[in-house]
Amino acid sequence: MKINGERLWASLMELAKIGATEKGGVKRLALTDLDKQGRDLVVSWGKEAGMSITIDQIGNVFMRRDGTNNALPPVMTGSHIDTQPTGGKFDGNYGVLAGLEVVRTLNDLKIKTEAPIEVAFWTNEEGSRFVPVMMGSGVFCGAFSLETAYAARDVEGKSVGEELERIGYKGPQVPGDHPIGAYFETHIEQGPVLEDADKVIGVVPAVMGLSWYDCVVTGMEAHAGPTPMHLRKDALQVSTRIMQEVVAIANRYPPYGRGTVGMVQVFPNSRNVIPGEVKFSIDLRNVNDELLNTMHEEMLAFIDKTRGETGLKISIERVSYYPPCPFHPECVDAVRSATAKLGYSTMDVVSGAGHDAIYAARLAPAGMIFVPCKDGISHNEIEDAKAEHLEAGCNVLLHAMLERARVV
Numbered sequence: 001m002k003i004n005g006e007r008l009w010a011s012l013m014e015l016a017k018i019g020a021t022e023k024g025g026v027k028r029l030a031l032t033d034l035d036k037q038g039r040d041l042v043v044s045w046g047k048e049a050g051m052s053i054t055i056d057q058i059g060n061v062f063m064r065r066d067g068t069n070n071a072l073p074p075v076m077t078g079s080h081i082d083t084q085p086t087g088g089k090f091d092g093n094y095g096v097l098a099g100l101e102v103v104r105t106l107n108d109l110k111i112k113t114e115a116p117i118e119v120a121f122w123t124n125e126e127g128s129r130f131v132p133v134m135m136g137s138g139v140f141c142g143a144f145s146l147e148t149a150y151a152a153r154d155v156e157g158k159s160v161g162e163e164l165e166r167i168g169y170k171g172p173q174v175p176g177d178h179p180i181g182a183y184f185e186t187h188i189e190q191g192p193v194l195e196d197a198d199k200v201i202g203v204v205p206a207v208m209g210l211s212w213y214d215c216v217v218t219g220m221e222a223h224a225g226p227t228p229m230h231l232r233k234d235a236l237q238v239s240t241r242i243m244q245e246v247v248a249i250a251n252r253y254p255p256y257g258r259g260t261v262g263m264v265q266v267f268p269n270s271r272n273v274i275p276g277e278v279k280f281s282i283d284l285r286n287v288n289d290e291l292l293n294t295m296h297e298e299m300l301a302f303i304d305k306t307r308g309e310t311g312l313k314i315s316i317e318r319v320s321y322y323p324p325c326p327f328h329p330e331c332v333d334a335v336r337s338a339t340a341k342l343g344y345s346t347m348d349v350v351s352g353a354g355h356d357a358i359y360a361a362r363l364a365p366a367g368m369i370f371v372p373c374k375d376g377i378s379h380n381e382i383e384d385a386k387a388e389h390l391e392a393g394c395n396v397l398l399h400a401m402l403e404r405a406r407v408v
Helices: 005-016 032-046 094-107 137-141 146-151 159-165 193-197 235-252 288-309 327-341 356-360 386-405
Strands: 051-057 063-066 073-080 118-123 183-186 200-202 211-217 258-260 265-266 276-285 312-321 346-348 366-371
Touching: 005 032, 005 094, 005 193, 005 265, 005 386, 032 051, 032 063, 032 094, 032 118, 032 159, 063 094, 073 094, 073 356, 073 386, 094 118, 094 386, 137 146, 137 356, 146 159, 183 356, 183 386, 193 200, 200 327, 200 386, 211 235, 211 288, 211 346, 235 258, 235 265, 235 288, 235 312, 258 312, 276 288, 288 312, 312 327, 327 366, 327 386, 366 386
Parallel strands: 073 118, 073 183, 183 366, 200 346
Antiparallel strands: 051 063, 063 118, 200 366, 211 276, 211 312, 258 276, 265 276
């Protein structure tokens, strides 16, 4: 039993026309007119496939194919259709349209399932227009309140609540008043591991946890010429010590240790002035809480040591924390079993990026399926994936969902 790969690809290309960019990508920010067009198209496809539509108060959309026992909670799949400002055709969109293709295939083959099957697309997963990221699924699982989400504003001052109302996707259902029996999400990997190993399917046992920090090192501005090296209070040179240690800490905890400094602001940022203040971000990740906490403690200890050795003021604040998310063994096994049945090459891949499946996993057994993307590139207009890999991932999704929903 296999899906129609050509139909899946055609649907992806049709959706990609909405917000298409010159470089072949997609710009379809959450709750814009283009997002409404994309939502309307996907909903119309769901209705054509005989699915009923439910929309909740944060704009999450659930498209349902009934089972023979609708008292059972649905086996759900999904992702998102909002994109980054320089997004690609597949990030999120693939997960939604793979779910739709599963339903279309079941319709073609006249297969009934005991449990209902649902395809969801979640609001503002990307967080590129409104913060926080993974907003719709976060409200759905109770990670933060509906009021907090409604109050979030974009750079033009427009709020989530206002924009949901404007595009007609502020639904009546209370977020979370919607059962889930199990949740699967298919996604391009957004990294280079599968392509590098020449594997078709990534079985995802977990998503890395992450800690984000803002660090500020305060020294003193001085003239770059007259000030001797041993008398300087150079905030940038001290900052680079910490930045190097962030990388060193990550390298001490392979294979899933990650350490990144991605944003740096130097004051006064003048060619011949010794920097007096440097603000920079720190991003630490690992696959379990124990390792992530060890990395956290080592970073704080190094900063304390550096503060003592240099005499400079160094402040560090943790601004965000997402705990590691292990997926449910039964869902992981369902993906593994489906992959073996279909004969695809496979390996385990821990996700380094966040996904709606993280929040769904708080409410129900969950699992993820990865397929390769070209050069590991995502959040970029040149993001690309092979049609045969997308088809393979959707086939795995079909069989994994049927294992949970039970064919009758």
